[in-house]
Amino acid sequence: MYEISVRAAFEAAHFINGYNGKCSRLHGHNWTVEAVVCGENLDKLGMLVDFKILKAELKKILDEFDHRFLNELETFAAENPTAENLARNIFRKLSTSEIFSASTKLFAVKVHESPNSCVTYYE
């Protein structure tokens, strides 16, 4: 089994509605997102998924969030834009990409809110 991952980043503001603490105030993060793909079958070139293509697919999704106020987005109309909810949202969008197959799947999405805080979402 092979596991590969790519990272991409975006910058955005949010606040956590209902939180008792400073995260209830408007603030921003430099979010880093990692997409982890696993599978057993390599293509003719010996690749599971081309890093460049995987990164482009991830960036397409992150464009929705980059330089935005996350709480205002339709995606977060019914829930807080926490790292957890971002990770699930990104996972579900990215997992529908045509680059995946029955044998090569998106395994997890990791969202780093800061260098020391990370959420991993998988299904």
Ligand SMILES: [Zn+2]
């Ligand atoms: Zn925050």
